[in-house]
Amino acid sequence: MLATFNNPMQVLANSSILIDLHTHSLSSGHGSTDTVNDMAKAAACAGVKILGISEHGPATAGSAKPSYFRSLKLANRHRFGVQLLFGAEVNIITPAGALDLDDNVLSGLDYALVSIHPPTLNPYEHQDLTNAYINAMEHPNIRFLGHIDDARFPVDFERLLSIAKEKGVYPEINNGSLMPDAYRKGGQENCRKILEICKRINLPVLLSSDSHGAKNIGNIEYVLPLLKECDFPEHLVINNQPDLLWKILEKL
Ligand SMILES: [Zn+2]
Ligand SMILES: [Zn+2]
Numbered sequence: 001m002l003a004t005f006n007n008p009m010q011v012l013a014n015s016s017i018l019i020d021l022h023t024h025s026l027s028s029g030h031g032s033t034d035t036v037n038d039m040a041k042a043a044a045c046a047g048v049k050i051l052g053i054s055e056h057g058p059a060t061a062g063s064a065k066p067s068y069f070r071s072l073k074l075a076n077r078h079r080f081g082v083q084l085l086f087g088a089e090v091n092i093i094t095p096a097g098a099l100d101l102d103d104n105v106l107s108g109l110d111y112a113l114v115s116i117h118p119p120t121l122n123p124y125e126h127q128d129l130t131n132a133y134i135n136a137m138e139h140p141n142i143r144f145l146g147h148i149d150d151a152r153f154p155v156d157f158e159r160l161l162s163i164a165k166e167k168g169v170y171p172e173i174n175n176g177s178l179m180p181d182a183y184r185k186g187g188q189e190n191c192r193k194i195l196e197i198c199k200r201i202n203l204p205v206l207l208s209s210d211s212h213g214a215k216n217i218g219n220i221e222y223v224l225p226l227l228k229e230c231d232f233p234e235h236l237v238i239n240n241q242p243d244l245l246w247k248i249l250e251k252l
Contacts (some may be wrong), residue, residue, distance in 0.1 A: 011207065011220075011241060020085065020218050021052030022146065022172060022208030023115060028055045032213025040079035042214030044127060050083045051217065054113055057090040059100035059120040066105050073108055085110040085249075087145055090118040090136075095136025106141040111249055114139075115146030115174065116153045119183055122190035130155045137169045140147025144206050147174040149194060151186025155192050165203045168251045170238065173228060174212035179224035188226070195230040204236045204244065 011017055018161045020043065026033050034042075036053055043051040056063040088142035089107050091100045097107075099114065106112055116129065133145060134154060145164060148155055148171055168203060171194055177187030198205050211217045220239075227237070238244055 010234070011233060011237045012224065015220075015224055016047050017207055017218055017220055018048060019050040019052075019211050019239045019242065019245055020048045020211070021050075021085065021111065021144070021206060022054050022089065022174065023052065023211045024055055024213070025053055026213075027068060028065045028212065029060065029064070029075075030212070032215075034213040034215075035082070036075070037079060037096040038084060038214045040082045040084060040215045041219060044080040044084045046218035048082065050085065050245070052085040052087050052111065054087040054089040054111075056117075057088055057100035058122075059091040059093050060070040061119065062115065066101060069101060069105050070108060071249050087111040087113065087196050088117050089113045090138050091141075092129075092132050093115045095121070095122050095129060095132050097132040097138075099123050099136060099139055099202075103140055106139060109141055111143045112139075112141045113144040113146040114142050116150065118152065120173075128156060129153050133160055134163050135163065137167045142169055145169060146170045146208075146209070147172065147177050147187075147192035149174065149177050149187050151190060152184070157190075157197055161194070161203055162201060165201060168204050168248065170204055170248060171198065172206040172208040173223050173226070174208045175216070175223050178226065179213075189195050191223075191226055191232060195226060195232050198236060199230065201231055202236065204238050205232075206238045236239075250252055 075082045165169045209216045
């Protein structure tokens with residue numbers, strides 16, 4: 001059964017989210033020993049009702065293999081009062097936008113974010129990676145653009161976001177990019193630009209904790225001030241609108 005909520009659109013008023021789709025368990029191979037069960041328990045404590053587990057694609061050292069992603073359809077989707085979705089944070093592994101999971105694996109998942117990470121695509125060899133993201137969006141089940149704010153992988157935000165809108169793909173605003181000790185660069189400035197464009201072109205955004213393990217599930221503490229600063233409209237925030245999320249996942 002799909003979760004629905006009364007009076008959902010209150011991310012800013014409540015400083016909390018009901019949906020967190022960018023999280024990593026121990027199966028991502030780094031940064032945590034927390035299982036999916038641990039993550040679901042933490043989500044329940046944080047008030048997150050729909051938790052997406054998005055392990056890194058296989059190109060990330062130590063992360064899950066395609067067989068793991070294939071087996072997720074057998075996993076229990078309701079734990080501790082939390083509805084679980086199983087996705088992936090796939091890597092773009094070439095400047096042309098090739099991904100590290102095949103379409104037949106992606107199509108068995110609830111969703112996928114597409115991201116670029118330094119170990120799987122050297123940022124210093126490439127300039128504008130807008131086309132890499134645009135090509136990656138052609139693959140089935142890509143629904144979200146992961147941390148496109150990373151200044152080490154520059155993109156043309158105007159062009160990328162207008163094409164994302166046409167394709168039914170949505171950018172995330174990643175709390176990890178905005179943390180004071182963030183290892184990605186340019187998060188504040190670039191997330192502000194992304195929010196301003198999305199507000200202007202009416203494109204919803206996904207707020208993400210990018211929690212590695214259970215600790216930061218539902219944590220958007222560094223996103224909230226930016227939303228306020230940009231006077232970003234609640235109706236363009238996906239996280240407390242399950243009905244909008246189901247439409248996005250089904251590409252309605
Ligand atoms: Zn990432
Ligand atoms: Zn991530």
